[in-house]
Amino acid sequence: MTNNLGPFTTRRRVLGGLAATGATAGLATGLGTRFAQAQSSAPLKLGFQLHRTGIGAAYGRWYERTTKAALKAVNEAGGINGRPVEVIFEDDGTDAARGPQVLDKLINQEGCELVFGPLFSNVVMATAPRAAELKIPYLVCSETHSVAAGKLNRWTMQPGITDVKSQVRAVAPFIFDTLGKKVTMIYPDYAFGYDHRDFLTQAAKEAGAEIVKLLPIPVTETSFTRYFAQIPRSTEVIYHVMVGPGVLTFVKELGEFYGSNHPKLFGFIDSLEAVNIDTPSLSFLEGTHFWEGDCRYAQPDETEFDKAYRKAVGVNDQGAAINDPKEISTYAHMFSCWETLYVIKAGMEAADYKGPQDRQKFVEAVEAMSDMPASMQHPQGAKRFNGKTHQVFGHQNISQVKDGRLVRIERTSIDAGLYPDETDYTKMSF
Amino acid sequence: MGFWPIFLLALMEGLVSAAVLAITAAGLSLVFGVMRVVNVAHGAFFMLGAVGAWFVTTYVPGPPALVFLAAMILAPLCVAALAGLADIAVLKRLNYSPDATIVATIGLLYILEQGALSFFGPSARPVPAPFSFRIQLPWFGYSGYKLAVVVAAVVLLAVLWLMINRTKAGLVMRATQSDPEIARAFGINTDKVYAGVFAFGAGLAALAGVLVVPIQQAYYLMGEGPLLMSFIVVIIGGLGSLRGTLVAALFIGLSDGVISMFFSPTLTEILATLLVAFVLIFRPQGLFGRGAA
Amino acid sequence: MKALLLHLGVLAGLLALNFLAPAYHHAMLARIMVLAVFGLGYNIAFGYTGLLSLGHALYFAAGLYATGLLSQAGWSAGPALLAGVLAGGAIALVSGALALRTAGVSLMIVTLMFAQAGYQTILYYTPLTRGEEGFNLTNAGRMLGPVNLTEETPRYLAALALFAVALLLKLALVRSRRGRVMVAVRENEERSRMLGYDVFRVKLVALTLSGLYAGAAGAAWAVLFGYVGAGFAGIQYSILPLLYTLLGGAGTVLGPFLGALLMFYLIDLTSDVSQSYLFMVGASLLILVVFAPKGILGSLRARGLKWLP
Known part of the structure; x- marks a missing residue:
């Protein structure tokens, strides 16, 4: 610390001196606290x-x-x-x-x-x-x-x-190779949504696929139907990553808009965390695909670790609280x-x-x-x-909705999500 | 899809949001018009209606249509009772001072949101529509329930209009609105009128919440948007004018829908917002208001 | 004289707290002082001139983003701060010139709409602003000349200096002729007009001053705390200064500071006691407003302390 600050330094010095005696916390806790x-x-x-x-x-x-x-x-x-x-x-x-x-x-x-x-x-x-x-x-x-x-x-x-970049890179090959090469992205007008946009666009370029339309939607929006008209007919896959409570409306309206004849859907479960997927208003999602960090529904090949962890956090095989099956967990992230x-x-x-x-x-x-x-x-x-x-x-999981349950159909390797380092924090000072 | 189908879709969507908005705003318009207070908790009453609908449809057994009908009656009644209580316990003591009422209703908003968070929980929960059919047009499909909401709104507003203009309760309310002093001189208990109007306004917001919940979902923070929008509608329509409120709701719903055809969603919101501002700048008393607001 | 002594006393007390306050409260007071400046400015428009705005988040955000974005572009803290203050004032001037064609509840909605449009604009330009997530200022951008604002004491004293200037300027303003004209406009617009005052101009000047305060608070927030994000442009940040002002007392110089202090500690203390602290905050607001409907200082003034400015 420089010393040309005059009176500015007093307090710091006091604190510094005390810190040396290991009593910082004692002074810092202050009035009436432990x-x-x-x-x-x-x-x-x-x-x-x-x-x-x-x-x-x-x-x-x-x-x-x-x-x-x-x-x-x-x-x-x-x-x-x-x-x-x-x-x-x-x-x-x-x-x-x-x-x-x-x-x-x-x-x-x-x-x-x-x-x-x-x-x-x-x-x-x-x-x-x-x-x-x-x-x-x-x-x-x-x-x-x-x-x-x-x-x-x-x-x-x-x-x-x-992080999001790694998640997107890991699942991109599945989207482009299995679902389709012409993708419309629907994402929140959040920094988080733009990250998805940037990373998927980059991955599409590398895979020879095409993002045909970008639809950023304000997070405060409560009705979406009017924007669906902007989805091009040529769209093979709708990539959706919405946040906030509006997502239920989003899915329902997408279902009403398209009926049974719709493009393939790939979504990030972030949208539907804590939301029961097995409900009539979300039946449109049957057959569509999701990214999951951790699988909400217990999979047949569930590891012993996941089994024990699931029990410890009080979640049943459907991903809901054991003591209240109406309460769905945020299993993919927690x-x-x-x-x-x-x-x-x-x-x-x-x-x-x-x-x-x-x-x-x-x-x-x-x-x-x-x-x-x-x-x-x-x-x-x-x-x-x-x-x-x-x-x-x-590892990332790609799951498909089958009979109202999320069933894992692919687990990506760690390598699939790696990308070149963009920084080196170890060279930074503390 | 060609231009006209998209235009049709935009109009239909605009109509649905206008319908819900009109009911919510009619409640606020009464409170604002009669009591001259800014009720920041109005959106929370809307939210409570939706949350109430979830409780009723989840825990009351029976055929979906009947249960939903029960929710349409029970939820607004409970919310109205709660609001009436708040009026008597707090707002009356403040003599409906505009400044103090803002602080008090912010406090009320916190309490109601915490209540919903504690008893209903933090997640969004769907409520099934009383009936579900999808209307398939040549270009796109559309939810039958949404159209039913429009019809329900028209009926409700007609009843409301009759009530205000053709019943004794409506007369008492209008008298209190135009001059509380004279109303009192004629033996009207204005305290009761205020409590009644506050409860009734909250009940309307809750009813809008019930109607909207099968389209959206119940969520403890869902009140903010409707609060802002109904304020806008009430002011644009002109204070205390039910006809103005209705026209303003249509204007905002439809213009929002049509603008969204041409621009990206966020730009749509920016433009629609600025449009409202400029309408008021050039017509400060609102579309149907008289004199300075 | 009493009034001047009271305000100098408050400032002296805050200076003393720099040396006495435990670390947690020290850091909290720095935040409170910056947001209090926002509230002081709001009160110029609302408490003294009677302009009920629901859009002051726009002016705060103008200061926050002007300073933050310029700092990101490599400007040093001094010029970036100055630009932030001016941005707040300029946006208030332009939006006020339009919005002040309306009055009362219409003014409330127009200012709210401008602020919402501003908020959406920040999200619309997410690639530049990083939207809701926001961005951090670099440590270099937080050096005001030799003063390192990432450190506790310089930060506190900088916040205090800003608060002191804002408070004393406001005290001088409300005791000046212009201040009395502002109150006259609030109390009776027609009569002020008949007395020959240009009411529109008085209002516009008040709103612009108010915007300068909000811009200064926003600019200071960016540099002192190193974070810029769209959350500060949302409706909550239009309601907060209103709440601070009403709690402390509209039309009192110190009121918004007291209101901000009260709100911060209300949330802090109730969240220690209960998980349902929002309930307790709400209940406290109800109780407060029933017992002091004109705010703390407003009610004190009504009960005898007539000299309170």
Whole structure:
């Protein structure tokens, strides 16, 4: 830090001096809150940035359950470095403005060691700079390509779920070779939608296929029929990746518009997470295809890991809550919370993590990871972590709706989703 | 598809959104017109109607058409009772001060949304239509239920018009609207009128929510769009004018539909939004309002 | 004199908190001060001039995006900030020149429509703006001369400096002749016109000033917190300054700051107590408004503290 700031430096110096004595957390917790401790027997606190309210709430509910289930398993097996683990959940309202505030609260008031868990990319983008300022490991479960694209920082990592770019590249050959070469894309007017547009267009070029029409739709839209008239007749495949509650309307209206004589459909299950697919209003989806991160319906060849994981998070073979079959899980994505917690455990144990002073060592330990075999730690399947881009890569599933169930018909290899590095975070300073 | 089929589709879609909008906005128009308060929670009442329809159709056994009919009666009644209660407990105490009412209805909105989140949950849930048939036109198919919604809206608005213009309740309401002081002098209990109007307006919003839910889905944050749109419709139509509200709903629904034929969806929204702004800039009192609004 | 002392006292208190406040509250206060500037500006239009706008998110977003995009294009923080402030004012001037042809509820809808169109425009240009997801400013873009705004104390003091300037300017404004004319327009437009005031011009100036404040808050948000996103252009960010103003007291200088402080801590504290904190926030708003229908300072003023500006 430069010293030409005069009075500006006072507070920092005080903080810095205290930090050296290892008491930062004590000062930081402030009025009337608990004091974090650095003794080796005290529980290790981890912060979870949760979409409990706002548009991410359907995911948030399951991200919380999955994380609690993983936490239980971790603690039953002796915790992390022999210390019991505690996860503190704090709601961000799926709101970018609240994101950094939640991080502050988890770190400075609750005394957490790090923060993980956000899905929505606006929250990730808004919070990442704050994580870097406070020098806090920030492990996101978001699918956003912004991590691997080098737009974030050394402290932000995505070790639990594959990013959109890799997902699209992995499933593109199936779309173009099996379904058709003339594709109309319908996607939300969100950065996330544009990522799909860019990556599929690129993949189409490489495969000699053609994107015949792009239809970005505002997320606030509640009726879609009038835009279907813009879908060209030559379309062989409609690629749809909608978000938000409007998707039910979308599917229903597509069905009413086309009837039985429709182009092939390929969609991302993101649209229908937490939504019962076996309902009369979605019968139009029969026979169409979906990307799934993890298979909602238990497949005949389900691994023992997935079976045990499914039971631990309280989900039945149809992907619904065991105690309320009306409540459908966000099964395709929520494994990322489970796996991220286990990456945290592995990273902390590799770094011999003791307290806040080891945060940098923890990030370096995660960066050093590479192959993660399928196991109870990685029930969705094997993964490969790229320490340079802070991004993990895994298998993707392509499922077809048969008799109202999602049946897996293809599982892509990890290699199919790889692409050249776009950044090298390890060369960046902390 | 040629130009005319697309045009037809755009008109049909515009008509459906106009129908739903007209019912929601008619409720707001009454509240706004009679009580002169901005009710930010109006969209939440709409949402509660849809959520109520989900509860009724899920837990009441019986043939779908009858159950749906039950939802059309039960959900608006419950919502109206809730709104009446809110009026008596809070708004009355504020003397319907415009500023304080905005804060109070924002508070109400938070409470209702949290209630829906806690008891109904965060996911969108479909409600089946009471009947399902698909009309196959030579160029495209269309949902029969959507057309039924248009018919239902026409009937409802006609009944509403008769009620306001031909019944004693309507007379009392109109008297309170034009001058509360004089109404009181004639022995009208304006407090009761206000509570009744607030409840009735909320009930209409809820009814629109019930009607729309088979087309869309029940979701705890679904009220924001209808709230904004009905405000726009009420102002464009001219305060307190039911005819204006109806014409404005048609104008907005159809113009939105037709603009969408020529532009990409987001550009459509931008243009339709600006169109509304400019209508008001050149006709600040709304289409059917008198004098300064 | 009392009034000036009160406001200087508040500023001195905030300065003292820079050294005393625990880290969490220190960071939160910096955010509150920036959003309070937004509220202060809103109050110039709404509380003092009687213009009920539902579109101030547009001016905040203009500042946020002008600064953010220019910073991305390589401008340094100083000029980018200045551009952001001016963008807020310029958009307010242009949209105001059109919108102020209307009044009352029509003005509310026209401003809302302009803001919605602005929000949709940001999404429409997602390849440039990254839409909802938004983008981060680089650390280099957050250096104001030698001052590193990614660090806690400089950031806090920068937010305080902005807040102090905004507060004192507003205090001077409402006590000036122009301030009194604004109130006259709010209270009785016809009479002000008959007294020879150009009512349209008074309103337009008030709205533009208000836009400058909103733009400054948006620009400061981009540089101080390093994030720009479409969420800040949505309807919530038009309602927030209105809520801050009404809670604190419309037509009071400090009101919006108190309102912002209250809302931040209401959410923060209730979310500690319950998962259903939105319910508690809503209930608190109802209770507050029943006991202080004119906002905190407005009700205090009505109950004796007549000198409150």
